[in-house]
Amino acid sequence: MTHSEMEDFYGASRHIPFGDMSKMRPLHDLFSMAEACLIADCIEIFEQIKRTRGEAYSASAIIDDVQAAIRDVHVSGEMHNAVIQDLDRFVKLNPLLPDLLLHLKRSGKRLFLCTNSGFKYAHHAMSYVMGCAPSSKLMSSGNVMCDWKELFDVVVCSAQKPDFFFTKKPFRHWNQVTDRPSTQPVGSLDAGEVYVHGSVFALQRAKPDWVGKGVLYIGDNLRADIVEARRWHGWRTAAVIDELDREIDTQSSPFFTELHFLRSTLRNLLSDLQMTMMQDMKDYLRHHQVCNLDPTDATTISLTRVNQDILLHEYHQNYFMMNEDELLRVLEKELQSINVELSSLFNPQFGSMFRTDGHPSLFAFATRRYADLYMSDVCNMLNYSANHRFYPPHALHMVSTRLHL
Numbered sequence: 001m002t003h004s005e006m007e008d009f010y011g012a013s014r015h016i017p018f019g020d021m022s023k024m025r026p027l028h029d030l031f032s033m034a035e036a037c038l039i040a041d042c043i044e045i046f047e048q049i050k051r052t053r054g055e056a057y058s059a060s061a062i063i064d065d066v067q068a069a070i071r072d073v074h075v076s077g078e079m080h081n082a083v084i085q086d087l088d089r090f091v092k093l094n095p096l097l098p099d100l101l102l103h104l105k106r107s108g109k110r111l112f113l114c115t116n117s118g119f120k121y122a123h124h125a126m127s128y129v130m131g132c133a134p135s136s137k138l139m140s141s142g143n144v145m146c147d148w149k150e151l152f153d154v155v156v157c158s159a160q161k162p163d164f165f166f167t168k169k170p171f172r173h174w175n176q177v178t179d180r181p182s183t184q185p186v187g188s189l190d191a192g193e194v195y196v197h198g199s200v201f202a203l204q205r206a207k208p209d210w211v212g213k214g215v216l217y218i219g220d221n222l223r224a225d226i227v228e229a230r231r232w233h234g235w236r237t238a239a240v241i242d243e244l245d246r247e248i249d250t251q252s253s254p255f256f257t258e259l260h261f262l263r264s265t266l267r268n269l270l271s272d273l274q275m276t277m278m279q280d281m282k283d284y285l286r287h288h289q290v291c292n293l294d295p296t297d298a299t300t301i302s303l304t305r306v307n308q309d310i311l312l313h314e315y316h317q318n319y320f321m322m323n324e325d326e327l328l329r330v331l332e333k334e335l336q337s338i339n340v341e342l343s344s345l346f347n348p349q350f351g352s353m354f355r356t357d358g359h360p361s362l363f364a365f366a367t368r369r370y371a372d373l374y375m376s377d378v379c380n381m382l383n384y385s386a387n388h389r390f391y392p393p394h395a396l397h398m399v400s401t402r403l404h405l
Contacts, residue, residue: 107386171198
């Protein structure tokens with residue numbers, strides 16, 4: 001939809017009443033955006049059928065069916081099996097990943113893998129990216145791991161995140177020969193073994209020192225990984241945001257820089273105009289004040305307020321005649337046009353992940369609040385020592401600045 005089409009459909013303000021929020025879902029990661037695109041494609045198909053055949057459809061029913069299909073292909077394993085059959089196509093290979101894990105392991109760091117995927121899928125994917133599988137492109141590079149599980153102190157599959165962070169479900173040992181979970185209770189979490197289900201509660205019972213700020217949890221899903229790990233356990237968190245490279249490249253382009261400068265100039269001009277008009281209004285009221293009685297008397301206060309209202313009404317009538325209001329509307333319209341153009345530079349359909357009309361998006365707020373670090377690729381950590389300390393810049397809060405009125 002174009003900007004004008006959105007305004008026609010949702011209204012010029014694009015305000016969504018609080019009661020309608022149950023029908024809204026944020027696009028906060030690649031998974032949700034892929035789901036939204038699939039739903040949009042299906043709706044478009046039914047729209048074409050409606051136009052050509054006149055057959056009506058229920059949009060909510062389409063959404064329910066799409067979401068049910070997504071759940072089914074995950075639960076049944078069909079999606080994972082399709083990926084396993086064509087790892088070259090679906091798995092993004094990074095030759096630096098084995099180097100990063102070996103670097104952390106040799107530096108004395110204790111590593112654990114926690115994934116919602118089943119062991120079969122996790123094993124094929126990890127073997128491929130670590131160079132263990134015969135089909136892996138890393139085989140020819142000499143950077144081959146005999147068994148990727150040797151790098152991790154604990155391996156957890158089918159973790160059922162985000163429930164993993166706030167339930168007290170026990171672990172079950174996964175038998176790698178029979179491909180079935182054991183019914184025996186798990187007393188300890190041992191390296192080289194695989195465990196399923198479980199919880200952070202059970203993890204910390206087996207590893208009592210894996211608590212609080214001593215843990216850095218790295219994930220690519222804010223809701224399923226970062227938010228709950230931070231809220232429930234106070235872990236340090238790092239978000240992997242694949243779109244970050246594109247965001248940075250776009251912001252570094254000459255055209256974006258030019259538009260950003262123009263937008264900043266317009267904002268400053270609008271602010272200066274407002275301050276000038278506000279001062280003009282104060283001067284107008286001060287020079288036309290007609291009520292000059294005792295300010296402590298209740299009757300005087302009431303008369304003063306009435307007189308102020310009359311003067312304000314008179315001022316705004318004169319102000320409108322001076323065409324300053326028209327000037328503000330022209331500048332605001334130009335500012336809105338620049339915001340739309342800037343947004344389309346990132347993505348014509350969705351805009352920037354971090355900005356909406358020049359203001360931080362919901363995703364940006366969540367990242368800032370729950371992620372201590374964020375990066376486009378986990379292997380960027382190879383640029384730092386295993387004991388590097390990050391000191392982020394201090395961000396000013398709203399109360400850190402004062403507006404003089």
